[in-house]
Amino acid sequence: IKMAPDPVEELNVANDGKSLDSEFLRFKCGDPEEHSLEQALLLKERCGGRVTVVALDAPEVDDVLYTALAKGADSAVKINLDQTKLGSIATAYVFASYFVEKARITEDTLIMPGTQSIDDIEGEMGAILAELLELPYVGVVSGLNIEGGKAIVIKEFRSGIRGEYEVQLPAVFGIQSAEKPPRYVPVAKVRAAMKSSKIETVELSEPQKANILEIERMYKPEVAGRAQIIEGDINQVAARLAEIFAERGII
Amino acid sequence: MSAPANIIVLIEHLKGSIPEISYEMLGIARKIADSSGGKVFAFIAGKGARELVAGLGAADTALVMDDPSAERLNDDVIIEGLKRAMVEKEASLVFVGCTNISFGIGSRLSRRTGVPYVNWVKEIKPVDTGYLVTSAVYGGKILSDVALKDGRAILGILSGSFPPDAGKIQKQPVVEEVSKPDVKSKLAFKRLIEPKAGDIDITRMDVLVSVGRGIQTPDNIPLAEELASALGGAVSASRPVVDQGWLPLTRQVGKSGMSVAPRLYLALGISGAPEHYEGMKGSKLIVAINTDPKAPIFDFAHYGAVVDCLELIEPLKEEILKRKGAK
Ligand SMILES: Cc1cc2nc3c(=O)[nH]c(=O)nc-3n(C[C@H](O)[C@H](O)[C@H](O)COP(=O)(O)OP(=O)(O)OC[C@H]3O[C@@H](n4cnc5c(N)ncnc54)[C@H](O)[C@@H]3O)c2cc1C
Ligand SMILES: Nc1ncnc2c1ncn2[C@@H]1O[C@H](COP(=O)(O)O)[C@@H](O)[C@H]1O
Numbered sequence: 106i107k108m109a110p111d112p113v114e115e116l117n118v119a120n121d122g123k124s125l126d127s128e129f130l131r132f133k134c135g136d137p138e139e140h141s142l143e144q145a146l147l148l149k150e151r152c153g154g155r156v157t158v159v160a161l162d163a164p165e166v167d168d169v170l171y172t173a174l175a176k177g178a179d180s181a182v183k184i185n186l187d188q189t190k191l192g193s194i195a196t197a198y199v200f201a202s203y204f205v206e207k208a209r210i211t212e213d214t215l216i217m218p219g220t221q222s223i224d225d226i227e228g229e230m231g232a233i234l235a236e237l238l239e240l241p242y243v244g245v246v247s248g249l250n251i252e253g254g255k256a257i258v259i260k261e262f263r264s265g266i267r268g269e270y271e272v273q274l275p276a277v278f279g280i281q282s283a284e285k286p287p288r289y290v291p292v293a294k295v296r297a298a299m300k301s302s303k304i305e306t307v308e309l310s311e312p313q314k315a316n317i318l319e320i321e322r323m324y325k326p327e328v329a330g331r332a333q334i335i336e337g338d339i340n341q342v343a344a345r346l347a348e349i350f351a352e353r354g355i356i
Numbered sequence: 357m358s359a360p361a362n363i364i365v366l367i368e369h370l371k372g373s374i375p376e377i378s379y380e381m382l383g384i385a386r387k388i389a390d391s392s393g394g395k396v397f398a399f400i401a402g403k404g405a406r407e408l409v410a411g412l413g414a415a416d417t418a419l420v421m422d423d424p425s426a427e428r429l430n431d432d433v434i435i436e437g438l439k440r441a442m443v444e445k446e447a448s449l450v451f452v453g454c455t456n457i458s459f460g461i462g463s464r465l466s467r468r469t470g471v472p473y474v475n476w477v478k479e480i481k482p483v484d485t486g487y488l489v490t491s492a493v494y495g496g497k498i499l500s501d502v503a504l505k506d507g508r509a510i511l512g513i514l515s516g517s518f519p520p521d522a523g524k525i526q527k528q529p530v531v532e533e534v535s536k537p538d539v540k541s542k543l544a545f546k547r548l549i550e551p552k553a554g555d556i557d558i559t560r561m562d563v564l565v566s567v568g569r570g571i572q573t574p575d576n577i578p579l580a581e582e583l584a585s586a587l588g589g590a591v592s593a594s595r596p597v598v599d600q601g602w603l604p605l606t607r608q609v610g611k612s613g614m615s616v617a618p619r620l621y622l623a624l625g626i627s628g629a630p631e632h633y634e635g636m637k638g639s640k641l642i643v644a645i646n647t648d649p650k651a652p653i654f655d656f657a658h659y660g661a662v663v664d665c666l667e668l669i670e671p672l673k674e675e676i677l678k679r680k681g682a683k
Contacts, residue, residue, distance in 0.1 A: 331658070346672055
């Protein structure tokens with residue numbers, strides 16, 4: 106699970122001019138990760154097995170881990186390193202050492218990060234992790250099943266066209282969307298999970314370099330302001346839009 | 357002045373056609389190579405690759421790894437092929453699309469070659485001995501500059517960043533056959549799955565009323581449908597709306613969904629992420645309704661209004677019906 110700044114919030118660049126100002130940022134579970142958890146739970150319901158959610162430390166992450174437990178994950182693990190300080194390559198090294206040192210990868214392990222997050226300038230963590238662990242990788246996955254000990258995955262291409270692959274396990278799959286919308290869990294159940302279960306913490310050493318790419322400058326795009334903004338109250342906006350559509354011969 | 361840049365462009369193709377992103381990459385590669393005295397290599401792999409080289413005239417040489425045996429080659433094979441070509445052609449730059457098809461190829465190639473990868477690239481400027489590349493992160497809300505001091509990199513190019521026409525040169529490049537590396541793949545391509553037919557074909561509509569997360573609940577979709585039918589069009593959507601199961605996949609516009617180019621694209625509560633833009637940038641008239649004045653969609657819409665789309669739907673429908681009735 107990766108925490109991501111809520112995209113609805115305004116993003117600002119910090120004083121160093123090279124990073125996001127995180128002081129007022131609200132973090133939530135990333136969209137793709139909601140789906141990877143859902144897909145994992147669906148697989149467990151279909152084929153059995155255990156679901157473990159793993160995350161690095163980040164604001165609000167405990168809530169997300171307890172929510173995952175309430176939804177049906179079997180265990181939750183928090184690694185003691187700060188997610189917001191590590192780029193995707195360093196993060197992949199951290200997870201690789203987690204799998205080598207702490208969690209055992211077996212012939213039926215599926216590692217399911219989200220496909221991609223909105224800040225991965227260094228590349229997709231899942232793809233890099235697969236390289237480090239020498240495992241097969243498929244990204245942009247929107248369907249996943251196990252048949253005869255192998256994974257059958259659906260990958261999105263373009264124009265609604267998808268491809269089906271058969272993959273030997275263990276493997277890493279970047280999940281784009283689960284077969285069903287992520288399930289909802291009432292707050293009461295999350296509270297119950299907080300009482301009845303524990304998040305396991307795992308200590309790992311800091312990766313050598315937090316970021317591989319050196320960012321010279323971060324900034325907001327110049328508002329090209331191509332859109333001509335229609336001012337006025339709702340009725341004025343509606344009238345002007347209808348006028349534009351008529352001028353263009355659309356109506 | 358930068359050293360001559362030999363550039364490899366990974367050409368995508370699906371069902372016998374080459375998408376625009378490949379031409380965008382060829383065009384910018386040609387420009388950079390010409391200004392530095394380097395060469396452009398178009399790397400094209402998989403079934404039917406040989407037939408497609410005629411469209412790759414912007415490259416000096418097409419490196420063709422044709423393989424009639426599989427409908428799609430595995431990424432592992434493509435990555436190994438690119439790695440070899442980088443050495444043989446002394447390439448300092450490799451361009452791959454930030455697309456679903458090429459997803460993960462750049463970052464894995466980078467791990468295997470030690471050449472840095474930069475994702476989401478939308479601009480490349482030569483400076484001193486290298487380049488300054490600009491990436492669009494956080495769904496296009498923030499730009500980020502990275503300096504490539506020695507001029508070596510693998511770049512993931514964001515679709516819609518460079519003019520495709522510059523890469524469309526009808527001339528046969530020199531063709532060089534490349535043998536398929538012997539890779540023990542742990543995955544096997546099985547089949548292509550076509551989108552389900554039967555629903556409305558949004559790629560053929562003149563008017564699309566497209567709904568995003570700002571539509572808030574599935575109960576509001578029928579309102580958008582009424583507006584669409586007043587306009588003689590249909591409802592399409594951004595990914596989250598489809599992922600929630602509020603509309604079928606056939607209605608999704610964007611990178612993984614359909615590419616549309618209607619006469620009117622009316623976006624209700626869509627932020628305008630690069631993955632969405634990719635599918636609707638060809639629309640003749642883009643009108644965006646969004647409560648956030650800083651939403652990226654206003655950067656490429658023709659008209660916009662910063663109002664609640666749920667409040668606008670009804671009065672807009674009335675105004676349209678009024679005008680149509682008056683005709
Ligand atoms: C590999 C990959 C493939 C993808 N493929 C696609 C794809 O094919 N298509 C696609 O669309 N996305 C795709 N995405 C997702 C994309 O990155 C964005 O997450 C998505 O487009 C956002 O959808 P949205 O604009 O509806 O939602 P948000 O980004 O959440 O935006 C909602 C907007 O609604 C506005 N709003 C809220 N309430 C109101 C209101 N009452 N009135 C007016 N405005 C309101 C908000 O200000 C906000 O700007 C893909 C992502 C990845 C990683
Ligand atoms: N620090 C992290 N902690 C947990 N998961 C991560 C982290 N970084 C990346 N991931 C996962 O890997 C996916 C791809 O990451 P990214 O490289 O950020 O595009 C994300 O969607 C997450 O699911």
